[in-house]
Amino acid sequence: MGALLESLRALQEVELQIVDIRRQLAAKQRSVQRQVEKVRAAEAAFASQREELRRTQMQMDELDVELKARSARVASLRDNLNQVKTNKEYAAVLSQLNNEKADVSRLESRAFELMSAVEAKKKALAEQEQVVQQETQRLTNLENQHAQAQNSFAERLNTLLRQREEASAKLDAKTLELFNRVSERYEGEVMARVLRVHPRRQEFLCEGCNMSLAAERANVLMTRDDLVTCDNCGRILYISNES
Numbered sequence: 001m002g003a004l005l006e007s008l009r010a011l012q013e014v015e016l017q018i019v020d021i022r023r024q025l026a027a028k029q030r031s032v033q034r035q036v037e038k039v040r041a042a043e044a045a046f047a048s049q050r051e052e053l054r055r056t057q058m059q060m061d062e063l064d065v066e067l068k069a070r071s072a073r074v075a076s077l078r079d080n081l082n083q084v085k086t087n088k089e090y091a092a093v094l095s096q097l098n099n100e101k102a103d104v105s106r107l108e109s110r111a112f113e114l115m116s117a118v119e120a121k122k123k124a125l126a127e128q129e130q131v132v133q134q135e136t137q138r139l140t141n142l143e144n145q146h147a148q149a150q151n152s153f154a155e156r157l158n159t160l161l162r163q164r165e166e167a168s169a170k171l172d173a174k175t176l177e178l179f180n181r182v183s184e185r186y187e188g189e190v191m192a193r194v195l196r197v198h199p200r201r202q203e204f205l206c207e208g209c210n211m212s213l214a215a216e217r218a219n220v221l222m223t224r225d226d227l228v229t230c231d232n233c234g235r236i237l238y239i240s241n242e243s
């Protein structure tokens with residue numbers, strides 16, 4: 001392998017390490033983002049449960065007011081019952097009283113239902129509050145892990161970036177541009193080895209994409225220190241001395 005391809009391989013070695021670190025950091029960043037969404041969902045569920053509880057409590061309060069009014073009427077009808085003069089009046093007041101009492105008992109059982117509902121909703125709300133706390137705690141942990149990873153990688157990353165600059169300096173602008181373009185496409189896997197498929201026949205493969213390679217392309221690489229890219233995947237080809 002000539003000097004040009006050696007320089008490119010040296011640059012790729014640094015590039016792959018940079019890509020790997022960035023990939024790990026990005027994965028942690030994504031975990032944080034997913035957890036942010038979980039916290040938001042838990043908070044939204046909490047808010048809607050709280051609103052539902054508030055509405056049920058309001059219904060209960062309204063019912064309570066009505067119950068008090070009805071109970072007062074029952075009491076006043078009982079008083080009337082003692083003051084009526086005729087049997088006819090008595091029967092009329094009694095019937096009214098019975099109707100009111102029936103209403104009161106219907107409202108009381110409704111109040112009991114609402115009270116049970118409020119209790120159940122309070123319990124569910126308290127549980128949801130716990131969920132929010134747990135998810136928030138998980139988010140804090142993931143954020144810490146992300147920050148720790150950033151810190152622990154920072155020095156290594158700086159060193160690598162410096163090394164990349166040094167390695168890039170050995171290449172001309174056009175070559176470097178090609179390198180960066182392929183690197184972006186294949187996450188740092190810029191170089192691909194040319195494999196000889198058959199020991200006697202002139203058959204070659206690009207190891208990057210496993211597609212066959214025209215023999216003249218391989219021959220150029222065997223004779224010159226030149227930039228040859230794979231027609232199929234676009235990676236920069238090299239022939240390893242070991243193969």
Ligand SMILES: [Zn+2]
Pocket residue numbers: 192206207208209210211230231232233234235
């Ligand atoms: Zn290829």
